[in-house]
Amino acid sequence: MRFLAALAVPLLAALATLAPLPAAADAVPTVTDPVAQGRAVKLSEKLRCLVCQNQSIADSNAELASDLRGQIREQIAAGKSDDQIVEYMVNRYGDFVLYDPPFKPTTILLWLGPLLLVIGGFFVLIRNLRRRPAAEPTLTAEEQQRAARLLAGDNGKTNQ
Amino acid sequence: MNKKLLIPLVVFIAIAGFLFVGLWRDPREVPSPLIGKPAPQFTLTQLHTPETKLGTSDLKGQVWLLNVWASWCVSCREEHPLLVELGKAKIVPIIGLNYKDQPGPGKQWLLQNGDPYTTSVVDADGRVGIDYGVYGVPETFVIDKNGTIRYKQIGPITAEALEKKILPLVRELQKS
Numbered sequence: 500m501r502f503l504a505a506l507a508v509p510l511l512a513a514l515a516t517l518a519p520l521p522a523a524a525d526a527v528p529t530v531t532d533p534v535a536q537g538r539a540v541k542l543s544e545k546l547r548c549l550v551c552q553n554q555s556i557a558d559s560n561a562e563l564a565s566d567l568r569g570q571i572r573e574q575i576a577a578g579k580s581d582d583q584i585v586e587y588m589v590n591r592y593g594d595f596v597l598y599d600p601p602f603k604p605t606t607i608l609l610w611l612g613p614l615l616l617v618i619g620g621f622f623v624l625i626r627n628l629r630r631r632p633a634a635e636p637t638l639t640a641e642e643q644q645r646a647a648r649l650l651a652g653d654n655g656k657t658n659q
Numbered sequence: 660m661n662k663k664l665l666i667p668l669v670v671f672i673a674i675a676g677f678l679f680v681g682l683w684r685d686p687r688e689v690p691s692p693l694i695g696k697p698a699p700q701f702t703l704t705q706l707h708t709p710e711t712k713l714g715t716s717d718l719k720g721q722v723w724l725l726n727v728w729a730s731w732c733v734s735c736r737e738e739h740p741l742l743v744e745l746g747k748a749k750i751v752p753i754i755g756l757n758y759k760d761q762p763g764p765g766k767q768w769l770l771q772n773g774d775p776y777t778t779s780v781v782d783a784d785g786r787v788g789i790d791y792g793v794y795g796v797p798e799t800f801v802i803d804k805n806g807t808i809r810y811k812q813i814g815p816i817t818a819e820a821l822e823k824k825i826l827p828l829v830r831e832l833q834k835s
Binding site for chain 2 (some may be wrong): 511549552562566567570588590591593594595614629
């Protein structure tokens with residue numbers, strides 16, 4: 500047993516050096532300043548990961564996302580403003596990286612489309628309401644007599 | 660027939676039309692903002708001759724392809740035979756950007772699958788890749804004599820893309 504234990508210790512030590520956890524490298528915060536860290540997190544939440552398109556850079560485990568998080572931290576450390584960093588990303592990956600795309604000719608339909616649909620819907624609704632006959636339905640003489648009888652409580656049955 | 664009854668039908672056909680076209684479009688293909696812009700500068704070590712570097716400025720004055728590849732990249736295998744053919748034809752220099760790879764496996768991969776590249780440069784930390792907006796390896800850029808990016812292929816090159824887009828564009832750019 501003792502022999503095995505003696506063998507196990509260097510073996511385990513060797514294993515530990517052979518297999519560094521890849522995730523751990525990513526988790527080490529390179530920015531210790533909490534304000535900068537907060538900015539880095541905010542920025543990476545605003546940017547879309549292009550590898551897994553429905554996740555932000557902050558959420559994604561893709562290697563590219565981790566590289567881009569590193570870029571953000573590095574640029575913050577270099578004194579770049581948030582706008583400059585966003586511009587850096589847009590210059591490389593296009594407006595698609597932004598979860599909040601800018602308002603410009605190519606995105607006009609995206610921004611105004613829903614509004615147009617709502618306006619169109621109201622238009623159709625108003626037209627239909629106007630066209631509906633507003634006048635009270637007229638009753639024949641016979642129906643009027645029956646109505647009068649019903650209103651008087653004499654409907655041939657006992658009221659409860 | 661009442662004309663109003665046609666409205667839902669028309670709306671349905673329009674929506675169905677959009678969805679139908681959408682079936683054949685790849686949502687992973689995001690148009691690159693770099694097309695028509697100067698190719699980002701780089702100076703990188705060459706894979707086979709680590710003592711020499713290659714930069715974008717060395718390639719000025721000729722049309723060239725930048726192909727982003729890696730030994731870990733599965734779909735690179737898909738396009739590789741086409742690249743090897745293209746390399747043999749010597750129509751256009753193909754520069755390989757060995758993206759986030761290690762020199763050992765990278766060289767081994769080229770030995771196994773053939774080396775179509777005029778030369779490959781090493782982008783070990785993926786920084787040049789970020790400058791080129793790379794997000795899905797393989798990617799291929801066509802760069803003109805002035806160093807402007809003219810075309811970007813996201814994902815593996817297909818025979819169709821090569822025949823219909825890349826080669827005609829390369830020939831046209833070489834003439835100018």
